[in-house]
Amino acid sequence: MKIIFNNYKISLLDKNDGVLFFNLIDSNRQRLEDFFAGTVSETETLNDTLDYCAEIQNRIKAKSYFPYMITDSHTNKFIGLVDVKNIDWNVPKAELGSFIDSRxxxxxxxxxxxxxxxxxxxEENRFIKLLCRANKRNKGSIAVIIKNGFELEGTIRRDYKTTKGEIVDLNYYGRVFD
Incomplete structure (x- = not known):
């Protein structure tokens, strides 16, 4: 799967993308620490990232995780991610997360x-519900969520542990499909 828009393309993370993935995370590490804690902790070094990318390939094959990378077509560098996680095929539903390089x-x-x-x-997976979670201070993510038609369903208190160990509340946003 490859989607092209403007000067960007979207495609699943490939097994050979470890260096590009590490560079994206590493150059945004400080701003990702709070709300991409798992990814940040799995990508501390390039070797960690290469191992993590191999693990991700297994998760893609198992249809339990889909990391869609956003690439700048001019530089061929990763500039962002939209990931599909916490998939429940019984419903079917999934959670989305996203971030963009600070530049x-x-x-x-x-x-x-x-x-x-x-x-x-x-279209591809026939999901009938998607959800997003965001801390109230993550204004950028909330704007992306709302612009994509998600509605606040509620706040789950003390729901997430940041990299620094802070336990925070998360707002849950949902969108349903026919």
Whole structure:
């Protein structure tokens, strides 16, 4: 699967993308620590990241995780991610997460990429519900979530542990499909 829009492309993380993935995470590590704690902890070094990418390939094959990378077509560097996780095939439903490199923030890229990934995964996997979780102080993510048609369903108190060990509340946003 490859989706192209403007000067960007979206595709699943490939087994050979470890260096690109590490560079994206490493250059945004500080701002990702709080809300991409798992990814940050799995990618501390390039070797850790290569191992993690191999593990991700197994998760893709098992249809339990789909990391869609956003690539700048001019530089061929990863600039963001829209991931599909916590998949429940019995419903079927999944959770989305996303982030964009700090140098590309505020341009609507991750909002558009999220919209395109939603269209693709709903068609491809017949998901009837998608959800997103965000801390109230993560204003950028909340804007992306709302612009993509998700509605606040509630706040789950003390629901997530950040990299620094802080336990925080998360707002849950949902979107249903026919």
């Amino acid at each position: 590309y923030e505020g341009k609507g890229i991750v909002t558009k990429a999220t919209s395109l990934v939603i269209d693709y995964i709903v």
